[in-house]
Amino acid sequence: MDIIAFPVEITKHELILRREQQEPDGFHSVVDKEIKIRLCDIKIIKVIHDCDDVDVGNLELSKPMYGYKAIPEINGRLKTKGCEYRLNIPCIVKVRNPYVTDFQDCYLHFCTTIEGVALCPGRTEYLESIKNYKRGSLSAIRLFQVKAEGHCVQYSGDWWVTNKLTVIKEVTKEDIYSYFMNNSFIKAKVMKHLKLNHDFWDGFLKSEIPPFIESETDMM
Structure with missing residues (x-):
């Protein structure tokens, strides 16, 4: 599964990301939905935009x-x-x-x-x-x-x-x-x-x- 998000923090076991989440009506209700991914589950990291x-x-x-x-x-x-x-x-x-x-x-x-x-x-x-x-x-x-x-x-x-x-x-x-x-x-x-x-x-x-x-x- 591909995930596009903004990196926030990396811990010993997890990569913590943020991204916008929308409701079904198409309007943003949560701007900073936090996502935690186990490092062992990450296969590839691609930099889309270098801030x-x-x-x-x-x-x-x-x-x-x-x-x-x-x-x-x-x-x-x-x-x-x-x-x-x-x-x-x-x-x-x-x-x-x-x-x-x-x-x-x-x-x-x-x-x-x-x-x-x-x-x-x-x-x-x-x-x-x-x-x-x-x-x-x-x-x-x-x-x-x-x-x-x-x-x-x-x-x-x-x-x-x-x-x-x-x-x-x-x-x-x-x-x-x-x-x-x-x-x-x-x-x-x-x-x-x-x-x-x-x-x-x-x-x-x-x-x-x-x-x-x-x-x-x-x-x-």
């Missing part, structure tokens, strides 16, 4: 990409995975080779589609967060349109990483609702994947979540 040989200079974009990102808000401040965002101000991280770490904790993640964010593994439940928002709450997970520049690499499907990301504006609940209502196939896929009830969208549109207002406090 150390990647020329990161070739990852530079000639023009910006636009996409979406779910970002937790706490009292007007946007922060995720150690990066604090401000509207229309680029967040830049050091240039690296994302392949070396299999994209783990490397660069800033975003998606090219609205549904891609909803289906992305991790704490990106912006649909549920918006629907369940209670008036006066200081926190929520919101969806934003973003611009990616600098080094951009396709992670998998709609998922990308970049070392330079700018949050442009919030995608309102009305815009999100219209998007899914006008794309019945996508809506059905997302509802099945997230196990949403059929009355979910009525509650979503009635959400009391107000438009995002950025805190004027300096973010250090």
